[in-house]
Structure formats: structure tokens, C-alpha cells
Amino acid sequence: MTNLRPTLAVAVSALALSYAAAASAQSVPANAPEATAPEAAANQDIVVTGTRTTGRSRLNSIAPIDVLSAANLQHQGTTELAASLAAIVPSIDFPRSSAVDGTDSIRPATLRGLSPDQTLVLINGVRAHTSALLNTNGSVGRGSASVDLNTIPSVALDRIEVLRDGAAAQYGSDAIAGVVNLRLREARTGGGASVTYGQYITDVTTARGARSEHDGKTVTASGWQGIGLGEDGFLTISGEYLNRGATSRGDFDPRKTPLTVRSRFGDPAVEQYTGYVNAAAPLGDTGWTLYGFGGYQHRNSTSAATPRINGGTDNNANAAALATLYPDGFTPLIAVESNDLTETAGIRGELSGWKVDFNVSYGRNQLNFNTRNSGNATYGANSQKNFYDGKLTYDQLVGGIDVSREQPLGEGTINIAWGVEYRRESFQIGAGEPTSYNRAPGAASALGGGAQGFPGFQPSNVIDKHRDNVSGYLDLEAKPTDKLTLGAAVRGESYSDFGETATGKLSARYDFAPWFAIRGTASTGFRAPSLQQQYFTSTASVLGTGGAVVETGLFPSTSAVGVALGGQPLRAEKSRNLSAGFVLRSGGFDLSVDAYQIKQRDQIALSENLSGTVVAALLAPFNVSAGRFLLNGIRSTTKGIDIVAHYRKATPAAGTFDLTAAANFNDIKVTSFPGNATITALVNGVSTSSTQALFTRQRIISFEQGTPREKVVGTVDWSLDKIGVTGRASYYGDVTQPSSGNGLAANDIHSGRHTIFDLEARYQLVKNVNVAVGANNLLDTYPDYVKLTSSVGTTLNSTGLVAFPYYSPFGFNGRYVYARIGLSW
Template identity: 30%
Template sequence: MKNFLLFKICLVVGLFFPLAIVAQGTITGTITEAGSNAPLPGANVIVKGTTNGAISDFDGNFSINVSAFPVTVVVSSVGYNTKEVSVASAKNLKITLQEGVSLDEVVLIGSRNKSRTAIDTPVPVDVINMSEIATSGPQTTITEILNYVAPSFTSTTQTVSDGTDHVDPASLRGLGPDQVLVLINGKRRHKSSLVNVNGTVGTGTVGTDMNSIPTASIQRIEVLRDGAAAQYGSDAIAGVINLVLKKATNELTLNVNSGANMSKHSNQYNEGGTDGEKFQIDANYGVGLGDNGGYINFTGSLSTRGATNRSDEMGQPIYTMFDVATRTLGYDNAFAMDPSDLASYVAGLDPTLQAVYDNGVVAGDSFYDIISSDSATFVGDTSNSSPISDYELAQRGLTRDDFRMKVGQSKLRSGQFMMNMEIPLDDNGSAIYSFGGMSFRDGLAAGFYRRPAYTDGRGNTEALPDGFLPHIASRVIDRSLAAGIKGKIGDWDVDFSNTYGVNSFDFTIKNTVNATLGASSPREFEAGGFAFAQNTTNFDLSNFYEDTFEGLNVAFGAEYRIENYQLVAGEESSYAKYDVNGEVVNNYTNSDEIVTSYFGSDVPGGAQVFPGYRPENEVDQNRNSFAAYVDLEADLTEAFLLSAALRYENFNDFGETFNWKLSGRYKLSENSAIRGAVSTGFRAPDLHQIYFNATATQFVGGVPIEQGTFANNSRLADLLSIPELEEETSFNLSLGFTAKIPDAGLKITVDGYMVNVDDRVGITRSYSPSTTEQQAIFDAAAAGSAKFFTNGFDTESKGLDLVLDHKTSIGTNGTLTNILSGTFSKTEVKNVKSILGTEILDETLKGYIEDAMPRTKLNLTNNYATGDWNFMLRNVYFGAVNDPDFRGSATPVTYSEKIITDLSLTYSFSDNLKLTAGANNLLDVYPDEVPFEGSQYGDQFIFSRRTSQFGFNGRYVFGRLTFTLK
């Protein structure tokens, strides 16, 4: 009986199996977008392993004839995760795609044509899938991620640069941080309140603080690599970065990330062999609203980052003969001694010091030279075997290592929140939407060590006989909220929105003193800060005419923007200079009451390392602008696409500007095309650049003199005939080629570009009067030396961007994705203007622009997924850079190219739990070291503080746990 049943089963299978093999039919279906359930046109549908496929129409529908079942259908679209569906017989499918794309995919975020797809775009856009990177990548902040995955983007953490330690300057295509526009969900993002004036890449610019946005809230990042000022307005000279927020619902995702630097330099100075410890926890959750695909998505993030230190031991003079006497006789007794008596006293303490004294007299040095120097011959000796310092260090039980600076990433603690919401109002796409968030960051960075050997009293040896290392603490608070309504009026898509954002940056100076207050000085000061607010209202309309040409998209709209910039003074003791009676010095009526050092120089006032902003520096300024644009995009034929944009913008503080853009794409074949664009652009000078000022009073010969950065509208700027700031203007030209080879799984894009920027806004070198006529001008403004912001030079940037993407199957279930991308660029400074007969840019300032960032950058990423395992290997080639500090010298310094390797392994325990482990800079590669010869830092900086291709923290090892609950 059992054998007969088995026989019948085999007979049925034998009869129907051949029929299954030769079964034919048609697969039809509709593709929609997750969340909104809207039809998804232009999606690719292909039978896996064949070239048989179709593209969804405007309503998301498709149809494919299949010669045999079963098959697997692969569905993909720009901006969405690829989906595979097994199909056993002819049927009608309902397929929903989730948002998510990879680096090589390109979209034109400047286009109002909602159906424009991948390789057909006339200009290039890198699109980064954040959900994938958040799982496998070592980097955790937006600027870190972009620096390693988008070759045309450059950003590194700065060190010993005041506020810039806490906001990373970022560059696109080698231009300035203020020449790239940042959007969130297509809406303009406000800038940071900090202007970078402290000697790093991006000096004189105001960037957007992208690190105030939690990475866990972002679905993807679109980087438009082309000028787009005619479409978006000010700042979009180099391109546009658009952050697209998540809108997933009914899904909770938790990321727990921890890691630390484990490198040869962290082992050198830190117990346990690690530093820069990081811990971050992210949570993302969304819920559906209504029955039409509405949603609200929340993200929260908490993180801490430890400081790193890559300094060397102190190589400069630490103590003077005065410090030796102070230790043995007391501060007051030493201060009361005649210089010759003090020198004789110290010389008698030790035969070594007697030799220093004798050698100094023989050399003809003055008593001042002998007393203040750390050698027998001159003050500036940087030898590590100086007799006075060596003697005093031994007496105090200290070493030079106790006077090390903190050169590395700052300490950071942050909390971030982001929300994204949309509520449909009907079945026709009408909806109200909103997004926004808050972030709070506390940072702590260090300045230069205040050694007792400072002869102007900055070391305040009375209260701190061994000097001190001052710290600059920052508090950055960022808030934003956008709200809008979109829908249809007839056939027109309408979008009306308002976006508000404010960024504040406050300084607290710690472990420092106001030296004019002596031993009674506070050790902590509120030094003031900045705030910048921006409100942007947009009204946009667009319509797609399917029957005009092969499709015509018409869009137009208007924008109104209000901005406010504030500079707030610090507490009095943070900026004031006090006399011996503890009164604020406002004039020099009684020079006997001025606090002086033992060596006779005036002791500077204010908090050491960062004097606070004064009431005279305070600013509260507004401006407004309005704009109107029109954008046309037409498929004139199936092969030829042409788009044009015109924009008029008017600012109340400098006037009006008119810009245009033309771009096109011509298909050479079904799988290849050429594309190009030509445009004009502009960037309005930031309010920060117009009104920022930071001056301090120095007394020269008993006369109070202002020194520092003067506002562009100041009295001194007027006397020197420095014109008011105007907009930068640009001319952009790009030409590219795109191709895909479906049978080989290969996609290629190559784009060349040229960007000429005229009248760039920048900060000048420091000017001091050198003639009687110039002295009269400075005297009229009570100024001694000054910097300004001005439209002072032009730049020409040229380059080539390349992206190759290859995807193939390996083994039964394995998929290997290889992406090679690179940029080759060059920026030249031209037509530099002059003030007082001297060019406004010195060689260092030119260096920041021309060659302090890598001109060449290559990225090769290999990602292999099989079963529950995912392996990511990434190698990034950072080209050589030149040190601005040595530019123009007899011995210029170049730091050679390096390759940084990232590796991570991810294992999925289940659909809900993943564990990732890996490393950034796996091979512990460092930049070339600063040559000691000629270094102004006394061997404290092992690596340059002016430029860095990829930072100098060394190897970073991390682990990440990802939990998903659906």
C-alpha cells in the first residue's frame, strides 16, 4: 500500500514537472512608495539573470512576458532599496519599495521633475545610503561619513583653533565651507553662528553645522556636485548637500556604538593604551498617521567623545632665573630684587647656572637676556637641554612631559533630537508636513600652555608657579522647525512652507587667569558668544506636461528670508585689564598703577588664551532678501533633455543679483549619455563677515591701541577706503559622460568641471602702519594692527570626478559590490587686491585655499554580503598637501599621500539583531610629521595644526549593536 501511494506521488510529479518547466505567462504589477503608497514611475523591473525587463509607467504599472516559471523579479529605483520577488506563475503583483540608495546612484535634487531618474540626469549627484553606513561604517557624524565616502567632500577635526575645534570646516570640490548649500528635505538649512578666524582650512568662512543633526535620523544624503545658485540661491556655488530624513513607521531601531583609538601614539602617553573613547546610543521610531500613508518619525541620540592627545613634550623654555629665585625667596622678594642682584643670586645656587651667567656676560648679553633666557645666549632657544629649565625642573620634581599641550580632538558631549512628519489630507497627494529638531553639544579643547617663562606675566607665576594649560569650553545649541502644506490646484503641484533655525555658540574659558588680577584672579570666565537665526518662507509650483515634446516640467516660485546675527559680550573680568588697585584700566593717567611683569612689560588683561568679547564688540544686526525663480525641463526627444533656470534675488544690504543655468543630457544609446551644464552663481556675504569684530586694547608707550579684527563697516575700514562687502559671483562649467553595462553589472560616470569665483570674501592678513601717513590713519581710529573681511581675490577651480560601480553575484547567495570613486582638483588664487600697498593674502592664507586640502582623493569600497554575514573593506587615498606655515619659505613642507583602510564585519543573529565590529584606519597610518627645523612650535606639534588630510588620531576600533523591532 505504501509503495502504491509513493508510485502515485511520483507519477503526479513526473507529469506536472515538465509542464512547470515550460510554463509561460505575463507578470503585471504596480510599484508604490512605502509610507505614501504613491505610484512609483521609472522603476526598473528585470527578471533576475536575464536582460528581460520593463520600466514602470507614470502610474507605477509594468508588464513582462516570461517564457518559463518560476522566476525571481528584481525591482529597483533611484532613491529606493532594491527588492527581489519570487514568482511561481503569471500574476499581478503589488510591490512596495522602501527609501534607500547607494553612493553611485545619482539624482538631480535641483530638478522639479519628480520622475527624473538615475543615469539620465544632466549633472552628477552622489547619494549615500545612511541606513547601510549606520550599520557597517566606523564613522558616526555626518562630516566624518562624507569625508570617507564622497571624494569631492573634505572635512577634518581641527585642533588648538578656539571655536573651530568644535565645528568641522567642510569643503566641496575644493571651495570654501560657505560655498556649499545645505538642505534638509529640500529646504534651506541655517548656518552656524561661528565664523572661522583662527588659522585653519576655511579661515574667514561661515559653514553649516551638519554635526548638529543626528545621523540616525537621515535616510540618505544627496550631494549635488554642480553650481545651483540659479535654482536654490545664495551659497550653492560649489554644490548642494541635501539631507533626507527618515519616514519609516511601525519600526524601532536602536544603535549602540562604542569604540576608542588604539594606536602607537595613544599608547605612548595614556595609561591603558587608548584615548578618544566614544559611546553613542541612537533610537529611531515612527508611527503611521491615518489611512493614507501618513507618518511621524522620531530620532534621539546621546553621545560622548573623549579627547585625544598627539603632542610631544615641551621643547621651549619653561623657567627663567626669576622663577628660580621665586621658588627659593618667594614671589615678592624676588620681584623686589635688582636684575643684577637676582642674576648673581641665581648663579650662586649651582655651578651650572654660574656657567650660564658667566657665558652670558662674556657674550655681552644684557641682564634682561640672561635672566629671561633659557640658554646662555638668547631667549628663543628651543633646546631640550637648557640649563635653567633643566635645573628648575629637577628642583621641582617635574619633567618636560608635565608641560605637554593637548593636541588632538576635543572632548565632546552631545544630545540630539529630530522629528519628521507628514499627514495626508486626501487621496490626491495633499498633505501637511513638518520636521525639525534640537541639539546640545558641550565641547572642551585646550590652547597653548602658559609657561612661567613668558616674560610679560601671562604665566601669572605668583598664583601658578608652574604655569597652566588653559581650556576653551563651548556650548553649541541648535534649534530648527519647518512646516508646510502641499497639494494640487488643478494640475499644478503646490508647496507652501516656512523654515526657521537658530544656532548659538557660547564660550567658557577654564583653568585660566586674568593675569592683571594676580593671585586673586578667578579660574573660569564666561567669555560671550554668538547667535545666528534664519527664517525662510517658500512658495513653489510645478506641473508636468506629458504630451508636450516627450515631457515638459514647468516650475516657478518665490522665497523670502530674514536673518539675524548677534555677538554677545562676556563678563567684565573675561576681557578687562585691571590696575594694581583692582580697577579697570580705561586710560593711562597713572602709569605707576599699571600691572607690570618683573621684566618691565605691561601684563595683558582678559582671560588668558581667549579674552572675552567686550561691550564695544556687541552686534545685533538683521537683513532680509526676496527671490523669484522659474525652472523649465524638457525631454525634447527621447534622447535629448534640456533644462533652464532663472533666478532673481534682492538683498536689502547689498542689492540685487540675477543668475541663470542651462543643463542638458544627450543619450548616445540606451545605456550611455553625455551631459553638461553652464551657469552663473553668487554667494551673499554672511552677516558674520560683515559685522564680526574681536578687538583688544594694548597699551603702547602709555597709549591705548586697539588690535584685532575690525568690522567691515568700522571707522578704520572707512579710513582705509575698504568698500562694503558685496556678493561673490561665479561662472560654472561642467561636462560629463555616463554609461551602464547591464550584462557586466557596471555603471560609470565621469564629470569634469571649472568654477571661477570673482570677488571672494575673505579675511585679510594683519596690517600695521609702516609710514607716517599710515600711522596717522591708524591713530585716527586708535588702532595699532587690524584685520578685515573684504572682497579681495578671485579663484579658479578645475577638476575631474569619477565613479565606477560594479555589482556581481558570488556563490549561491553572495553579492559583491565594488565602488571606485575619485576626484582630481586644483584651485588657484588670482587677482589679489592690496591694502596699504600690500596684498591682503599672505602666503599662509593662500595656502589654506590652494594646497592645504588634498587635490586628489580616491575611494575603493568593497562590500560582500552572503547569508547572515556582511564584510566591508574600504581604502581611501588622500593626496599630498602643503603646510601653509612653511609656504613661501626657503624650505616649503609637503606631507605625502596616504592610504587609510577601514574594515568591518557584520553578523545578523536574526532579522532583529546585528553585531558589527571593525576599525577605521586599521593599519594605524599617520600624516607625515612636522619637521622640527624651523618649526615655530618648539616641537610640541608632532603633526601640523594647519592642515590634515584625514586627522591624526590613528587607529580607531569600534563595535556596534543594532536592534530592530517591527
């Protein structure tokens, strides 16, 4: 990293905070008994992620693992799983982008600043399916298709394990940054329910003025029930209902009087229903257990496109054409209906001394798109207002067998694990209704075809693609002595579309004493290009030369258009991961520090849009005027340090203190990227060339500075009898939203460095009833607003549509206050 002083400062601060808290908590009468049991339980979180050896705790693990309990997730105002994770784990970020079409509704999370699709997500150790959406606009994670964490409700979870280490050799594709394993609740008895209500109560200050907002009203009702199956089995049912209002944080729009906020720049309105089940039951006295889990979510999410203003200084031709329907203009709404399904069944037991686990899992995500409060300007007054825009569907079938056995090795033991997996994936695009994408005959060239805000998928975009993958692995973890642990893993993969790859991993840990150990790993990793990246197509019809209707948009790299522009079949992304760190513990205190380096090559990114006279001439045979595609060719190096300090102390007089100070320092450098493309075509019979950038400074800055390079989270959780309080302070380093194209650094937009404070207080009214009140972002902190002009005089905020950088790692909604009532039985 370029500067280790901040890292060292925070490491010292974390230690000081933890020891100071410990000293404070220990200021009790000398004869007070030691509360060792709760402390031991807190430090012995048994993990199953990153190891196939049973009984390994997070502090004894060979690689860094965070273990988050259901209480960790629940003691905050948000009920979104991704937002809850980001609030607790410094290495995870969940930007709340806006005005980026479908990504407003299906927002991706990142680990260690890497692409959202470079984190593998598991549910009960089984690979989860990704969303059907490819992020194609200017958000963090542009060009990726990742798992939508918000399809799993927090109420269904017992805990989450976050492996902060490359693990492709153990789990396969996508685990370049790490692994998030969601462990579902297992209960034979008991249950609970809660209702949470909250809203934003905030004062918004933008470049053109200030105002107060009370919006984003949210109601969440959730519950779970444990049911016994036979003598030892269980069935746990969980459900959640969420209704959240939209927020609006745009600036005042100067293009028309009166001066008012005309955009809806903020969170979408959401209504969703989610249900999950988790079950297991022994098969008599055979020693085998049948198990299964799954869930379904239906989500309706409505975000806003940019407003089309009729009149004023904007002179929007599309708004003028639709003035009969919308005299003052209109704001198109993008409605995304998501239907998400997960089903898994398996059997586990012992065969000839080997533990065997066989399971089959199916996952499916379908997104239906509609544009509302809109119009097709080419039809003018005869246009409809609401459109069906088509759908995206992704599904995944996974079958696997995992076999393991621990046996003696000299004076120690070795755990041998091996397995095979088969995976089948498919991706489809369905067309929208004709008026969502076409142009009326004879329409003026200045008018946009299709639905304003989100043109529908055209028949030429329709695809139905599939692929298969077979993989096998061997994972060894040996403990030749009480002090030394060694690990080795190797995995081979064969894909039907891009071929074969192999990865490996070596790990080691040495315990110098019960209170101090060092650990390290070295591994190679890969991420297969997703079907969405290979085949996603989205085009718009425009009026070309001579009045011909042509298309422009995003094309597969292997399509005729993609190949003409220089596209090639996508290759797998590759990585080399190194990590080293130490673990220190004493009583209720523990500290882990882990440094890492991740070198990547062949990273996949979305090219810039290639256009102009030469491009149009080249693509004329395909009835296309311009286009972009996904390509390999980016190399980067990520270096960082994770620090986690934790102290827990239970005292009879002062209550139980649970204190955590955690930090992530991350530095990403793009070391090489695709150069310019030289395109040659006959223009009016003359061979003409045009040089265009495939990958601009804007994309480089997004890679390097699109997530905070420093994030520090300090949490205090205290309880005494019927009272509990959780306080959290989160410091976010500056994030850069780059100026367009190859613009100047002076024109970049910065979020600034800010600290967010959260506070929740809880009280147990009676034995089974508790209430809580709290505030996220208690002090109503915002990122730096977008200025009217930059330091070099460039206009940055001419319309007022966007008031804050949508790269902001903590959003731009301000203070959120809430109340919760819970019931347990």
C-alpha cells in the same frame, strides 16, 4: 588641469577594478538565477536634488549626483555626519583642525576644495541655517561661516543627495560648489536602536620620539521609531546621545624638564544630545498633505589652547604672573556650548493641475563661550580661573512657495517650475563678563589682558544686525524626445544690504543608447556675504603708547576702523560654472565621469593684520592700535574631474557584492588677489607711509593646496546570510600647510600622500539583533609629522605644541577601533 595622466590612470583603474570585481562575482554555477531586482533598485535611486521633475534617477540626472543611503553612513566607525560623508564621497573633505579656537568645535566641510560656505545645505529640500561662528584662525575655510553638518544625526537620515554642480540659479546663494540635501527618515512603523563604543589605540611617532595612546573614548547611543498618523500619515522620531573624550597628539615639549607632552593638540571633548522629528499626514480627501520636521541639538565641546609654561626656556610672562594659581603653568580650555534649533512646517498638494508646496522654516544657532583653567594675568594672584566670554547668535526665517507642472511638448514633455522665497537673517554678538576682556589698572604692558586662551567679547564688539532677501526663480526641464533632455533656470535675488543679482543655468543630456549618455551644464552663481562676514568683531585690549589701553583685532570692513584701513562694503562672490561628462551602465555596473571648471571673482577673504607705528598713528582717534578686516578681490579658477564606478551583483551562493571606486582630481589656481595697502599718517607731526600686504603667499597656498588635489576611495561591501563586511581604502594626495606670511616654500609643512584602510565586520545574532566590530585607519597611518627644521635650516618645531599639520585631510588621531550592537523591530 596641469597633468591629466593621474586622472586617466585612475579612470582606467576604476574601470578595471569594477569589471574585475564583476567577473569575480559572476563566477557562479551557470544555472544560477539572475538577481535583477536588487540591481535595478540600486541603479534607480530616485533623486529630488538638481531637478524639479519627479521620477528622475541618479543615473538619468542631467547633472552629477551622489546618493548615499543610511547604510552607507552607518557601516563605519564614526557617527559624525561630516566625517561619514568625507569617508565616502571623494569630492568632500572634513579636515580635523586643532588649536584654532571655536573652529575646533564647529568644524567646516568642503566640496571640490572650495570654501565651506560655497556649498548649500538643504534639509528635505529646505535651506538649512549656518552656524553663528566665523572661522577666523588658520584653519581651512578661514573667513567663512558655514552649516555645521554635525548638528544632524545620521540615525535621523534616510539618505543624502550630493549634487556636484553649481546650482545658484535653482536654489539661490551659496550653491557655487554644489548642494548637499539631507533627506530625513520617513516611517509609519518599525524602529531601531544602537550603541557604539570606540577609542583610539595608536602608536604616535613625532619628531622627538614615539609613544602609545589610548584616548578619545566615544559612546554613541541612538534610536528611531516610526509611528502611523491616520491611515497614510507618519511620524518618525530620532534621537542620539554622544560622549567623546579628547585626544592629544602634540610632540614632546623641550622647553622644560622633564621632557613630556604638554599640549593637548587633537580633538575636543564633546557631549551632545540631539533629537529630530519628521511627520506628514493627508488632510482628509482634499489631496493636500500637511508636513513638518525639525530638530534640536545641545552640544558641549571643550578644546585646548596652547599651554602657558612657567619657568624653563619659555619665560612666559603671563604664566609667571599667575604662578600662585598655577605653579607649573596651565593650559587654557575653550568651552563652547552650542544650541541649535531647526523647525519647518508646510503644506503640499495640487491646485488646478499644478503641484504646490508652501513651507516656512526657522533655524537658530547660539554659541556660548567660556574659558576654563585659565586666568587674567593682569590681576595676578587675584584672578579668577573660569570666565564667561560672551555669545554669538545667528537665526534665519525662510518662507517659500514652489509650483510645478508637467505638460506635453510635441512628442515629449516639459516640466515647468517656479517659485518665490523670502528670507530674514539676524546676527548678534553678546559681551562676556568684564574680567574676560579687561585689564587691571596699572598692569604691566608685557601682560595680556582678558582671559588667557580666549579673551571675551567686549561691549564695543556687541552688535545686532538684520537683513531681508526676496527671490524668485523659473526652472524648465524638457524632454522633447526619449533621448534628449534640456534644462534652463533663471533666478533673481534682492538683498536689503548689498542689492540685486541674477543667475542662470543651462543643462543638456543626450542618451545615445540605454547604456550610454553624455551630459553638460553651464551656469552662473553667487554667494552673498554672510552677516557674520559683514559684522563679526573680535578685539583684545593691549597697552599702547603712554600706558593707554587700546584695542586690536578683527573689525567690520564698513566700521570706522575698517574704512580707515581701506575697507569697503562686501560684494557678493560670483562664479561661472561649466561641466561635461558621460554615464555608462550595463546590468549592475555603472560609470560616470564628469569634468568641471569653476571661475570665481570677488571672493571674500580675511586680510592680514595691519600694524606698526603708522597704523597705530592712523587709528589712534579710534583708540585702536592694529586691525584686520574682510575684503573682496580674489579671483580663482578650479578645474577637476569626478569619477564614480559602481558594480552590484547578488548571487545565491557567494552573496551580494556592492563595489565602488570613486575619485576626485581638483586643481585650484588663484589668478589675482588684493595688492599691498599703502597707509599714510602723521607720526610725530611728519607724514609717514607704510606698505603692508593685505593678502600673502600663506593665504594663496591655503586656497590652492589646503585640500587634497587627488582623493580616491574604493569600497567593497559584501553580505551573505547573517554576515556582512565593508572594506574601504582612501588615498589622499598631499596637502600643504603654508609657512607664515610670505615665507619660503621650503618652510611649508606637508601632510604627504597616504592611504587609509577601514574595515568593518557584521553578524546577525538573532532575527532583530546584530553586532559589528571594526577599525577606522586600520593600519594606524598618520600624516607626515612636523620636522624640527626645514631643508633650509628654519626652525619649524621649537615647542612641540603641534606635531602634525592641522590641514591634514584625514586628521592625525591614528587607529580607531569600535564595536556596535544594534536592535531593530
